[in-house]
Amino acid sequence: MAIDLFKVNYSYLKEKKRRQYVIKDINLHIDEKDEFIALVGKTGSGKSTLATIFNALKIPTTGDAVVFGMKLKERRGYKDNYNKIRKHVGLVFQFPGYQLFEETVIKDVAFGPKNYGLKNEALDIAKKTLEMVHFPENKYESSPFVLSGGEKKLVSIAGILANDPDIIVLDEPTAGLDPRSKKNILSLLKELNEVYHKSVVVITHDMNIVYEHAKRVIVLKDGEISFDGTPYSLFNNNNDIVKNTNLDYPDSIRLAKYLNNELKLNLKEDHKNINELMEELIHE
Numbered sequence: 001m002a003i004d005l006f007k008v009n010y011s012y013l014k015e016k017k018r019r020q021y022v023i024k025d026i027n028l029h030i031d032e033k034d035e036f037i038a039l040v041g042k043t044g045s046g047k048s049t050l051a052t053i054f055n056a057l058k059i060p061t062t063g064d065a066v067v068f069g070m071k072l073k074e075r076r077g078y079k080d081n082y083n084k085i086r087k088h089v090g091l092v093f094q095f096p097g098y099q100l101f102e103e104t105v106i107k108d109v110a111f112g113p114k115n116y117g118l119k120n121e122a123l124d125i126a127k128k129t130l131e132m133v134h135f136p137e138n139k140y141e142s143s144p145f146v147l148s149g150g151e152k153k154l155v156s157i158a159g160i161l162a163n164d165p166d167i168i169v170l171d172e173p174t175a176g177l178d179p180r181s182k183k184n185i186l187s188l189l190k191e192l193n194e195v196y197h198k199s200v201v202v203i204t205h206d207m208n209i210v211y212e213h214a215k216r217v218i219v220l221k222d223g224e225i226s227f228d229g230t231p232y233s234l235f236n237n238n239n240d241i242v243k244n245t246n247l248d249y250p251d252s253i254r255l256a257k258y259l260n261n262e263l264k265l266n267l268k269e270d271h272k273n274i275n276e277l278m279e280e281l282i283h284e
């Protein structure tokens with residue numbers, strides 16, 4: 001059980017003559033456990049569109065997608081079954097407003113577990129999940145619509161975690177969060193991956209997250225996969241891909257390269273984060 005895409009193309013315009021593929025010829029396997037994937041690429045490269053295929057919100061225009069044993073097809077009667085897929089593959093949207101709709105925060109997070117058949121436990125699960133994302137307790141009864149952008153983001157993440165998915169896909173989960181919330185969410189994702197063996201897929205423009213947290217990075221360019229491998233290999237052995245796809249380097253690599261060039265130092269250029277680089281500088 002996993003996500004498997006075979007030669008998937010996707011066009012927002014369905015009519016044959018007007019089709020314009022924004023996802024092109026994608027072959028991809030995502031395992032149902034233990035993966036930590038960063039999906040990157042410049043604005044408009046197709047990341048969000050691809051993510052909505054993972055949980056059957058979009059169906060490939062051509063090619064096949066098989067998600068947890070079910071082949072995605074645009075046909076009546078399939079819709080209900082897709083709920084099963086969405087229990088396995090949870091997607092946190094880029095814009096949390098799309099996801100929130102209940103009267104209160106707590107009801108919103110409890111919606112998923114309730115929908116999947118849990119009655120009495122749903123509110124308890126919701127509370128636990130809101131605690132996990134460090135959402136302030138005095139706002140559990142607030143309307144989701146009066147929250148700040150960052151708070152909405154936390155509620156939308158909690159809403160998906162409450163369903164206990166095997167694969168959790170998060171579209172720019174830390175965008176708009178303050179540094180502390182960002183750290184909390186990242187350590188939560190690490191725990192979900194390392195302790196609970198969930199597969200985590202994070203869409204992000206933040207190369208520090210990619211280099212420090214991801215085990216695998218997939219780079220999209222104009223709807224195609226231009227790289228699928230380890231972050232180490234991307235940033236240390238594939239400079240051409242970093243350049244061609246307009247990616248940044250992680251801060252630690254960027255700073256080491258700068259210091260080596262400008263101050264003629266001889267620092268390692270593959271430190272995982274700034275702290276590691278500082279350690280080397282201090283001991284130079």
Ligand SMILES: Nc1ncnc2c1ncn2[C@@H]1O[C@H](COP(=O)(O)OP(=O)(O)OP(=O)(O)O)[C@@H](O)[C@H]1O
Pocket residue numbers: 012022041042043044045046047048049050094
């Ligand atoms: N609802 C839509 N209708 C038509 N075209 C769309 C729609 N949504 C996205 N597109 C187009 O599909 C392409 C891929 O968009 P997508 O949102 O998947 O990119 P992205 O990589 O997530 O970008 P970003 O980093 O800005 O979030 C873009 O060219 C975009 O213009």
Ligand SMILES: [Mg+2]
Pocket residue numbers: 047048049094171
């Ligand atoms: Mg996007």
